[in-house]
Structures are given as structure tokens and as C-alpha cells.
Amino acid sequence: MFEGHVLYLLRKYLGEYVEGLSVEALRISVWKGDVVLKDLKLKAEALNSLGFPVTVKAGFVGTITLKVPWKCLGKEPVIVLIDRLFVLAHPAPDGQTLKAAEAATLEATNRNSRGGPAPGGNSWLYNLISTIIGNLKVTISNVHIRYEDSVSNSGHPFASGFTLSKLAAVTVDEDGNETFDAGVALDKLRKSVELHRLGIYHDSDSNPWKLNKNWEALNRTEWSEIFQDGIEDGSQSSIWAVNRNYLVSPINGTLKYKRLGKNERGDPDTPLEKASLVLSDVSLTVTEAQYYDGIKLLEAFSRFRTRVDVSHLRPVVPVKEDRRAWWRYAVLAGLRQRKLCYWFSWERTRRLCQLRRRYVQLYATLLQQAAKVDISEIREIEKILDMKVIILWRLLGHAKVETVKSKGTLYRKGASKKRWWPFAWNTTGLPSEEATHPESQLDEEEQLTKEEWQAINKLLSYQPDEDMSFPLEKVSPNVIQFMMDVSIGQAGARIINIDGTEVLCGRFHQLQVVTKLYPKSTCCDVTLKYCGLSSPEGSLAQSVVSEGKSHALDVSFVRAPIGMDLDWQLIAKISPCHVTVLI
Incomplete structure (x- = not known):
């Protein structure tokens, strides 16, 4: 019963980032529960949501796989696999492009903020989303996003980027083994x-x-x-990775998240939510x-950021x-910045x-994906408008x-009540025209019958009268709402001058940062086993810690x-340290 909704969401959100989606093939794949999209090209505006003056020069997604077990939705996880995400970005070419990117970003933000209150409490949608997302199995592999810039530092072009071999997220049990949690709205969760x-x-x-040919032809x-x-892993022997300098060398890590159930929230010293990161x-x-x-x-x-409001001028x-x-x-531009009308x-x-x-008429027609919309007329109007005015008019559209859509829905409901013969029903077993357009149905929970809602509620173990919220006003001030524990085994940092000579080098072992969030207070504890600082001339500083004794650094900030009638409190303990002064 959710196939049409999933199809709509895939078309809506994937369509904003990739080109060449086959709607018919996507529809068939969704109904089978196994969506496999290959060799997709990213749109130039795919990075607009970052809010930076960058655009996609070329982008490629090797494979996107979505496996939805429709018959075992409450017993098996939804699997999302993304492989080979390659993006090449560069500065946006002109002020008008920057303005369009910023307008699109702010417009999307305004639409999301008007979408209604966040799901919570006894909302059925909250339970549905919690069950699906809580048991979502996501694997992202072979990611490389690169940004090339020949404009910001004139005469010195540079390239930045990050690479990722694999990111895998699963639901686990108390022993750390992969499992499926079908609890009430995932009251208890471990990831x-x-x-x-x-x-x-x-x-x-x-x-x-x-390249010797266009990126689109690769x-x-x-x-x-x-x-x-x-x-x-392995040597970087190709011409594409020559002279690559890492700011952060490739690292491995594990993140574990735990949320207590309602029945486990009795001990104030046990955090309601805890995340642990180990590097x-x-x-x-x-x-x-x-x-x-x-x-x-x-x-x-x-x-x-300064010029975006006047870039169209x-x-x-x-x-x-x-x-x-x-x-x-x-x-x-000066008058506009002073807000003189x-x-x-x-x-x-x-x-x-x-x-x-x-503009509102043209943009509304464009949203309905009409083929006869004159995009050039929309662009000409936007050239003489302020960005905030464009956003306002788009929201009106x-x-x-x-x-x-609302009027059409009411009309269809009224027409359906007048039908009394069985020929009004689709007796061929094929989806009707209305069913093939779930866009007009997604905001209406009434599209499902009462029996269907009861079946889904039973599948998700959801009772409409239950309230899953945990009001903050009932929480004791001593309860730890969230705790973040970051542990780093060993780390080093180097500063190198323009000649390639190492100027300063620092290293430390066993760094642990624990942050606790209370209803009205925040506590951060930092411990460090060993630290040292050196230069080409020799050691500058080195902590002295005997085995079994205190840490090199122990800091607590509250x-x-x-x-206590205090704004903040700081306690620091530092072990003896050898310091060398070079004159």
C-alpha cells in the first residue's frame, strides 16, 4: 500500500540531485521492492543546499540500491546501498548563478519550515518513521568529493577533497550483534x-x-x-593522485549510539542517550x-555572503x-544595504x-511540470528582483x-460519493490514473481505509493512545539527557613551512573527551595520558607520567x-612536564 508513496519520494528527492531517472523503470522496481539505479549523473545544483558559492562541474553515482521487504516490513530491515559517489565541484561561474543557488536553498528551507510541526508524541507518522529509520541498514562505499578552485587565490590554484572507503550503519543488540528491533516506536534503540x-x-x-573528452561521455x-x-589501501601511482597532500590522513573509527527505553529510565546517572566514538x-x-x-x-x-543580496545588480x-x-x-548596492526604499x-x-x-502564474505552472512553461521569461523577471522577493513569490507559487490540489481533492471526494454503480471501480486490477499520481495523495491519511490503518498499527506495535514523548519538565535536573564519549588512541599534528621543512610537531596518546548534557547544565571532561611537542632542534615539551599515576592532563569544565550559584566552573590538573627553551 506504500509503493506509490515510496515512488513519489524517490522521484521527488532523487530527482533534485540526479539526471536521467526512468519513471517507468523506477515504478516497476519499487513495486518489486528492489530498486537498482546505475550510472547516474549529478545535476549542477546538487550542492546548492550547502549554501556555498560552488556548483557541480561533474558528478557520478555508480549504484543506488534500495531493498524494501514489503511482505516482511516489520521483521526485516530496509537496506540502502550507495556505491561510487564521485563529485567534482568548482566555484559558481557568476553572480546570477550564486543568486539562483541561494534562492533555491532558502526556498527549500522555507518550505520545510512550513511543513508542520515535527513528529512526536503519539503521532502515527512518528512511529512509522522511527520503525523504518531505526532499522535502516545503510552502506555507503567509494566516495570521493573534490573541489577545484582557480579563483579564490589568484595565481595559486588549489584542490581540496575528501575520500571515504566505506560507511556502514546497522541496528545492534546489547552484545553488538546485528538485529532487528520491532519495539514500540523503537522505544529502545542501538545503532x-x-x-x-x-x-x-x-x-x-x-x-x-x-580530460581529452567531456565528463558526460565517461x-x-x-x-x-x-x-x-x-x-x-595501496600506493597512489596514477596521474590523478600525484602530489596529494592529506590534511587528515585516512582514519578508521567506530560510532555506537544507544537510547534507553521508558522502562530503563530510572537511574539518573545513566544517560538517556549515549554516543561513543572511537578513533x-x-x-x-x-x-x-x-x-x-x-x-x-x-x-x-x-x-x-556579503554580495549575494546585490549580485543581480x-x-x-x-x-x-x-x-x-x-x-x-x-x-x-549602497542604498539597498541601508534598506532605503x-x-x-x-x-x-x-x-x-x-x-x-x-511570475506566480509562471512558477506555479512550472511546479506542475507543464511542457509549455517559458523558463526564459522567469529568468528575465528574476534579474530585476531581490533574492528575498524571489523567494516570497516562489512560496506564493x-x-x-x-x-x-486541495480543490481537486475535494471535487474527487464529492464525485466519488455520487457513484453508486460498481463500474466506477477499477475492475481490471491495474492501477488507476489517480493511483499512478501519488503526489496528490501523500498529504491525506484518509486515502487508507480504517482496516488498513489498523493492520499497519498492529505491524508497528503502535497504539494510538500511547504517548511516546518524554516531557523535559518531568526530567530531574540531575538526569543526563545525552552523553558523548570521544576516544582517540594516538594522534599527531605537524606544521610545515613554505620550503617543506617541519616547523613544529605535536603528539599525544589516549585522549578522551566526555560531554554530558543535563536539562540546564553542561559538563565536559578531558583526560590525556601523554603529550609532547618538538621542533627540528629537538624536544620542546614532554609530559612526565609514571606508570599507574595521574594523566598528563585532566580538565573538567561545567x-x-x-x-551552585556559578556561571561556570573549571578544574584542571597537569602532571610535571619537561620544557626546553631555545635561545
Whole structure:
């Protein structure tokens, strides 16, 4: 009964990121419960949600697999497999593109915020989502996302990126073995996430990749040949990974999450939720060139945030060719930043009203995926509008579409009540036209019969009268609501100058950071077994810790200590340390 809903969600969310989705093939796969999508191309606006002035130059997804056990939905997990996610990004080409990206991002944010209250309490949707997500089995492998920039630091192009060999998340039992939890709205939950070879690199003075053919013409093997180096263990011998410098060398780790059930929440010293992250070996390396590139990149992002509101006013010609346009841009941008309403004349107001009606009509038609929509007219109107005005008018377009859908739904309900002969039903066993368009049905729980809802509730062990919420006002101030435990076996950090000489090197062993969140207080404890600092001339500092004695560092910070009239409290203990002063 949920096949149409899953199909709609896949089309809606996957369609925002990838191109070439076959709706018919996707529909057949969803009804079979085994969706396999291969060799997908990412859209240029796939990274718009990050809010950065970047766009996708080329992107490839090797395989997306979704396995939904429709007949055993309450007994077997939903499996999601993503393999070979390769993305090549670069700075957005012009101000108008930046403006469009920012507008799309903020528009999506506004739509999500208007979507209604968050699921919780005794909401059936909350129980459904909890059951599916709580038992979701996700595996992501062979990920490489690369950003190339020849603009931010003029004369010094650079490339940054991160690689990931594998990320796997499963539901486990008390012993750490994989299981399926079909409890009441997953009242008690345990998850385990395995991380393999996550690395972050930054190559200074690195020219962008160049190919002999277009990125769109690459096949799966060619994509893997270019992006695969560095993901798995082994030497980086190809030309695509030459001179690769890691900021964070590939690391492995394990994350475990545990949430107590309602019947287990009696001991205030036991956290209601706990997450534990264990990293074995962490290595950081920062060069002087990488530092300069990072500063220039942050400056570029800062300029983007400053100029995005007036980017549509910025001339596209050099100053020498049209000085008048640049003076006009300077004046209008200054007035806009001071929020002076210089443009509100009666003629201007009348013109804006006409544009608003026309834009809302065009955008509403575009949302309904009509083939005759004039995209160029929409773009021309957007060129003379402020970004926030565009977002407001787009939201009006969404509201208009929702109004039309609501009227259509009411009309269909009224028409169905008038049908009294059996010919009105679909007797061929095939999905009707209305059933093939779940978009118009997703917001209506009444589409399912009472018997169907009872069957689903029984499957999910959900009782409508139960309240799964845990009100904060009933929680004692001494109860630990959430605890995060981060442990690092050993780590090292190096600073290298422009000549490639190591300037400073630091290392430590057995670092543990424990953070506890109370209803009105926060506590953070840091312990360190050993630490040392050295330079090319020799050791600068080294902790002295005898076996079985205190740590090299023991720090406890508390914000708003319970039972004390203090804003914060800090307690620190440092073991003896040998320090060398070089003169």
C-alpha cells in the first residue's frame, strides 16, 4: 500500500540531485521492492543546499540500491546501498548563478519550515518513521568529493577533497550483534556505525583536472580510474593522485549510539542517550601554502555572503567598458544595504504588482511540470528582483499549487460519493490514473481505509493512545539527557613551512573527551595520558607520567553547575612536564 508513496519520494528527492531517472523503470522496481539505479549523473545544483558559492562541474553515482521487504516490513530491515559517489565541484561561474543557488536553498528551507510541526508524541507518522529509520541498514562505499578552485587565490590554484572507503550503519543488540528491533516506536534503540579510511586532502598549486573528452561521455570504468585512487589501501601511482597532500590522513573509527527505553529510565546517572566514538590513529598535517589557500577560500565565501543580496545588480562587463553601469551598481548596492526604499513610486509599484501576478502564474505552472512553461521569461523577471522577493513569490507559487490540489481533492471526494454503480471501480486490477499520481495523495491519511490503518498499527506495535514523548519538565535536573564519549588512541599534528621543512610537531596518546548534557547544565571532561611537542632542534615539551599515576592532563569544565550559584566552573590538573627553551 506504500509503493506509490515510496515512488513519489524517490522521484521527488532523487530527482533534485540526479539526471536521467526512468519513471517507468523506477515504478516497476519499487513495486518489486528492489530498486537498482546505475550510472547516474549529478545535476549542477546538487550542492546548492550547502549554501556555498560552488556548483557541480561533474558528478557520478555508480549504484543506488534500495531493498524494501514489503511482505516482511516489520521483521526485516530496509537496506540502502550507495556505491561510487564521485563529485567534482568548482566555484559558481557568476553572480546570477550564486543568486539562483541561494534562492533555491532558502526556498527549500522555507518550505520545510512550513511543513508542520515535527513528529512526536503519539503521532502515527512518528512511529512509522522511527520503525523504518531505526532499522535502516545503510552502506555507503567509494566516495570521493573534490573541489577545484582557480579563483579564490589568484595565481595559486588549489584542490581540496575528501575520500571515504566505506560507511556502514546497522541496528545492534546489547552484545553488538546485528538485529532487528520491532519495539514500540523503537522505544529502545542501538545503532553501530563503522567508518573506514576517511581522509581529507588539500593540494596547493594544483591545476584543475583536464580530460581529452567531456565528463558526460565517461563510462563507469573511466570514472573509477580517475576518482578511485586514495580511497582504498595501496600506493597512489596514477596521474590523478600525484602530489596529494592529506590534511587528515585516512582514519578508521567506530560510532555506537544507544537510547534507553521508558522502562530503563530510572537511574539518573545513566544517560538517556549515549554516543561513543572511537578513533584509532589520527594524523594532521598543515603546510604554509595550505594555510594561505584556506584563508583565501574563507574570504571568498565571506564576500559571497556579503554580495549575494546585490549580485543581480552587478554588471557583467569590465569597468573600462561601462563606467556608468558600475557607478549605478555602487549607488544601488549602497542604498539597498541601508534598506532605503528608493524604488517605490506609483509607477514602480504598479509594475511590480503586474510582475508578481505573472511570475506566480509562471512558477506555479512550472511546479506542475507543464511542457509549455517559458523558463526564459522567469529568468528575465528574476534579474530585476531581490533574492528575498524571489523567494516570497516562489512560496506564493507553491501555495497556489497546493490550493489547486486541495480543490481537486475535494471535487474527487464529492464525485466519488455520487457513484453508486460498481463500474466506477477499477475492475481490471491495474492501477488507476489517480493511483499512478501519488503526489496528490501523500498529504491525506484518509486515502487508507480504517482496516488498513489498523493492520499497519498492529505491524508497528503502535497504539494510538500511547504517548511516546518524554516531557523535559518531568526530567530531574540531575538526569543526563545525552552523553558523548570521544576516544582517540594516538594522534599527531605537524606544521610545515613554505620550503617543506617541519616547523613544529605535536603528539599525544589516549585522549578522551566526555560531554554530558543535563536539562540546564553542561559538563565536559578531558583526560590525556601523554603529550609532547618538538621542533627540528629537538624536544620542546614532554609530559612526565609514571606508570599507574595521574594523566598528563585532566580538565573538567561545567557550565551552570547544579546546586551552585556559578556561571561556570573549571578544574584542571597537569602532571610535571619537561620544557626546553631555545635561545
